[in-house]
Amino acid sequence: MEQQQDNHTKTGGEKLVDNNKVAALPTAESITADITTTFNNLKLRRKHKYMVFKLAADESGTVEIEKLGDPKATQDEFLSSLPNSDCRFAIYDYDYKSTDGRPQSKLWFISWLPDNSTPHNMMAYSAAKGVFRDRFTGVFDLMAKKIEDVEVALGLRKEEEEESSSDFEDD
Numbered sequence: 666m667e668q669q670q671d672n673h674t675k676t677g678g679e680k681l682v683d684n685n686k687v688a689a690l691p692t693a694e695s696i697t698a699d700i701t702t703t704f705n706n707l708k709l710r711r712k713h714k715y716m717v718f719k720l721a722a723d724e725s726g727t728v729e730i731e732k733l734g735d736p737k738a739t740q741d742e743f744l745s746s747l748p749n750s751d752c753r754f755a756i757y758d759y760d761y762k763s764t765d766g767r768p769q770s771k772l773w774f775i776s777w778l779p780d781n782s783t784p785h786n787m788m789a790y791s792a793a794k795g796v797f798r799d800r801f802t803g804v805f806d807l808m809a810k811k812i813e814d815v816e817v818a819l820g821l822r823k824e825e826e827e828e829s830s831s832d833f834e835d836d
Contacts, residue, residue, distance in 0.1 A: 687789035689726035696728055696800055703730060704801055707758060708772060714738040717746050718754040720793060728754070728797055740821060744812050750781040752790040754797060756804060759819050774804040775815060 706712040714734035721727045731753065732746050743757055755775040763769050776794055778787050798806070809815045816822040 686722060686783070687720045687786055687793075689721075689724050690789060690793050691720065691726045691728050691796055693796055693799075695726045696797060700728060700730060701800060703733070704756065707756065708803065711736055711758065713758075715743045715746070715755060715757045718797070719751075720789060728793075740819065744815060747777050747779075747812070747815075749779060752779070752782045752786045753777040754790070754794070756801065757819075761820065772801075772804040773807050773818070774798055774801055776806070776808045778808065778810055780810055 700718075703713070703716060707714075707716060714736055715732075715738065716730060716734070717732040718728050719731045721729055734743055734746070743755075747753060747755065755773075755777060757773045757775060758770055759773055760768065760770045776790065778790055807815065807818045809818070813822060817824045
């Protein structure tokens with residue numbers, strides 16, 4: 666079967682290839698013990714900074730670890746691992762200092778659903794989130810469509826106020 670390629674305007678000139686379509690949704694049994702072990706290594710032993718997952722394009726309905734971040738990986742490395750035109754799940758270990766100066770960390774479960782992804786994949790990842798997310802304890806949820814959404818949630822950027830389009834001025 667030949668791959669169908671189109672010049673897709675939403676992907677910023679990148680060719681959209683239909684071979685990344687999710688064929689089957691994961692079940693609790695299809696999420697391997699390897700994923701749980703790797704998550705525990707990230708959470709408890711801090712062997713990784715982040716994990717990026719993708720749903721398999723075949724009929725197996727499995728979730729695959731696409732990328733593991735080195736413990737010293739930067740936030741920019743993590744953000745660059747999220748594709749512009751395809752959905753992913755990610756877990757990120759965010760280190761920060763509390764208001765009184767103590768070092769702390771939060772684990773974020775990020776549902777990455779960019780507007781440039783196909784509607785089929787957006788629906789598949791949204792439907793799979795419940796089954797997949799339940800495997801991880803002690804994480805905060807974030808649904809992001811843009812890099813800016815992740816940066817605001819992590820405190821790297823302040824949320825910009827939208828200008829009012831009202832014709833009336835405040836008194």
